[in-house]
Amino acid sequence: MDRVANPHADTNYVARFTAPEFTTLCPITGQPDFAHLVIDYVPGRFLVESKSLKLYLNSFRNHGAFHEDCTVAIGKKLNALLEPKWLRIGGYWYPRGGMPIDVFWQAGKLPKDVWVPDQGVAPYRGRG
Numbered sequence: 001m002d003r004v005a006n007p008h009a010d011t012n013y014v015a016r017f018t019a020p021e022f023t024t025l026c027p028i029t030g031q032p033d034f035a036h037l038v039i040d041y042v043p044g045r046f047l048v049e050s051k052s053l054k055l056y057l058n059s060f061r062n063h064g065a066f067h068e069d070c071t072v073a074i075g076k077k078l079n080a081l082l083e084p085k086w087l088r089i090g091g092y093w094y095p096r097g098g099m100p101i102d103v104f105w106q107a108g109k110l111p112k113d114v115w116v117p118d119q120g121v122a123p124y125r126g127r128g
Contacts, residue, residue, distance in 0.1 A: 001056045002049040003081055009045050012085065012111045016040050017050070019057050026096065027064035034094045035067070038119040039078065041087040042111060048082055067093045071103035079107045086110045092121045100124035 019037040026033055037057070056077075060070060071091030079087050088106035102124075110116065 001077070001081055002052040003046040004049050006043045006045055006047050009043070012042055012114045014040055014042055014114055014116050015047065016117075017048075017053060019054075022057055022060065022091075024060040024070050025062065025064040027066060030064065031096075033067065033096060035070075036092040036121055037071070037074070038090045038092070038121060039074075039087070040089075040116060040119070041078070041082065042085040042108070042114055044083050044085050046082045046084075048078060053078075067091060067096075067101045068103050072105045075105040075107065084108060086114075090119045090121065092119075092124075095124065 017037075017039040019035075019039075022035040022037045024033050024035075025031070057074070063070075065073070071089055075087060075089040078084075078089075084107075086106070086108035088104065091103040093101045093103065
């Protein structure tokens with residue numbers, strides 16, 4: 001992934017990326033797994049370059065890993081690259097074996113003057 005300079009590094013704000021069609025492979029069965037990812041962060045000096053983020057997320061299509069591993073690994077990689085003031089990722093995974101698994105990870109401390117909307121993904125009830 002690539003990063004670029006934040007033109008408003010002196011201002012606290014939230015940037016959100018949503019990947020409603022994230023796919024990866026089950027490391028046991030090789031079957032596809034699907035998730036709706038929501039990434040929120042308060043940038044410091046850097047922003048993630050969106051095309052490079054899209055390509056990075058698409059690279060998981062042929063990657064075998066558990067839901068928890070994918071979600072946390074993406075969060076950690078973004079956190080290391082961007083050094084944001086705060087970052088969170090919500091991985092809302094569609095059911096495998098009849099049970100959805102939602103995974104959440106965050107780093108940093110949310111500045112007091114920042115409004116963060118709900119991630120907007122309902123608990124699983126036949127998500128669509």
